Amino acid sequence: MSEQQTIIDQPLASPPVSWSRQVARRTLARPLARFGIIWISIVAFCAIFAPLLANSHPIAIKMQGEGWTSPLLRHLTPADITLLVLGIVGVPILFLARWWSLSTRFLVVMGITLPTLILSLIFVRTPGTVVYEWYRQAEADGRVEQVIRTPIPFSPSDRLRDHPNPDPPYPWPPSREHWLGTDINGQDIASNMIHACRIAMAVGFISTGIAVVIGVIVGGLMGYFSGLADLLGMRLVEIFASIPTIYLLLTFVAYYPRNIYIIMAIIGATSWVGDARFVRAEFLKLRNQDFVQAAVAAGLPLPRVLFRHILPNAVAPLLVSVSFGVAGAIMAESTLSFLGLGLVDEASWGRLLDMARGEGGGFRWWIATFPGMAIFLTVLSYNFIGEALRDALDPKLYGGKA
């Protein structure tokens, strides 16, 4: 009798734990996944706070006979401001405001970030011409009373024009002044690496986001309707699966001006086929489940059935594919930049790698090693996370969903 009592009492004793939380817990239990998340967090931190970490403009400066001013704040772009607001206000809300549900938190953060972006695009005027050397020269001339600088006092595109004839010539190897050395233009590698985190994160998430949206819609419709829709959809998937991303990118940059958003769109538009296949398989499996029938029988409209009732159940394999997709997108962008066909002015790990090859066949180890390590660690991290997620979602390893 007492044994039966405990069985009945058990569900009451344990507080409701959603399946997603269980999966998160199981994923985080893996040391490699934890390493991946830590590294990605570092990259995200650098991406958000890049202007505060590496900048030729001092955070605050007091010139002789003048008050304190902040050149750094004056030179922030609307994108910088939006990211800083996201980092300082948004991320704490996302992680700490437990009294709201996750979707509410997400909406609140979006509600803060989007108006910030729009307002700063309208009101913030960033000075067009930037003279990075001005502060260093003023300091050398003794006109500066006090100055607070960022940890790395160089902007990524600061070409050290206060050294017209550098000796030895660029690139400089790592030194006390330039921790990771400079590239062939005198630009600081450490600063470039920090600012390049932005491109890496943006390319990874935006292109994967595009791929996921297309993949979910196409795969969902294929799987739910099956029949003719499935047949046509699968042919579409096969057509897109046969387009090589890198060649399409190369062809594109050969004819059109280089634009990071178009590069992201191309990567996204050619990498959704895997997502579509996963979603299709899940929808095919789920559409005959009783709870889907029950949702239809309760009078729910089709989009609600598809995206609110089926999709959350199909998210599991999609998450795995997303984490590998992000890694793939970063690789694609790095490849393009390494081939010298990426962005011209933006800092990017792939572009730095490209400069490691010297004209005379020389090899600049510091230009190759640090960006190479960054690409390697980031791609590896996403793969670790994807693998841990895949195992955490595997019911065979964890005895069913319960």
Add this chain to the structure above:
Amino acid sequence: MSEQSKPLLDVRNLAIAFQTDSGMIRPVDDVSFNIYPGQTLSLVGESGCGKSISAMSILRLLPSPPATYPSGQILFEDEDLLCADESRMQKIRGSRIAMIFQEPMTSLNPVFTVGEQIIEAITLHQHVNSRQARDIAAQALADVGIADPLRRLADYPHQISGGMRQRVMIAMALSCRPRLLIADEPTTALDVTIQAQILELLRKLQEETNMAILLITHDLGVVAENSDAVAVMYAGKIVEYAPVEEIFDRPQHPYTQGLLASVPKLGQDVERLHTIEGTVPPPSNFPTGCRFHPRCPSMQGDPQCRNVIPNLRENLPGHWCACHHAENYPTAPATHPTVAHTRQYS
């Protein structure tokens, strides 16, 4: 409850066809029955006889294509559901006609809490704010006998037992006060004590709200306990349609007689249980004439059974049967069969 009231649901000569790779099949053909407010009609038959798809067609839940309706009408409150468009059906589903499914383990979405799922259905069909919806949901859970409903609303389906899940399904189905409840084998997946509780609950809720229930089952015990009228289906057709007492006391069709003889009885020691020889034919290969004739013990080589399809005709007052060999089987053409009987529970 009155015998004179109009039927709530009137299914007339319903046929359902599926386009398959091997041609057109008609798993349901010429099925007619009706249900009055407050009445429970049991649709009985072996697996594959077409009872579930008949029920699904009422809510138009069959994927179409491949399903088509070559003939018939499904009149619900004088509206032909076979002619209603999808948006009209969405308004009817869940609010006027609700359905509960066989498998409570999989009928609830595993990623949402019980409360989220009930509240979703409520806010869809009723003009209430989220707080009111929550109260209605909690009341619906209390109505189906779930203790501490406010806390159960926050539970995920995997945290509650099978019987409790079926109660949740019933609560969800009844939260919008439907006029008709379609229960597709609601107790098959539950153990016997829970079965009795769930059926008792349905009966109690029916008395309170005067809703009609279409009960689909192959369990004759469930039929005997819970229905007012019974329609026995075989191979896509109704072979006998009568008040529940009539079916059990005076079964007319040889198939019904066979089914009743196959039920094991307590206290009766028999070597082997009675079986009906043979199997249900697949819809692609229904026999000519009476579809039961290859398995029928009373046919005795009658060519009429092999060649003439028997219609459902009233051979006893209020008792409809489709068999050439039934007592008093009328030769008159069939009229629309109806059984308005409701029984009195003591």
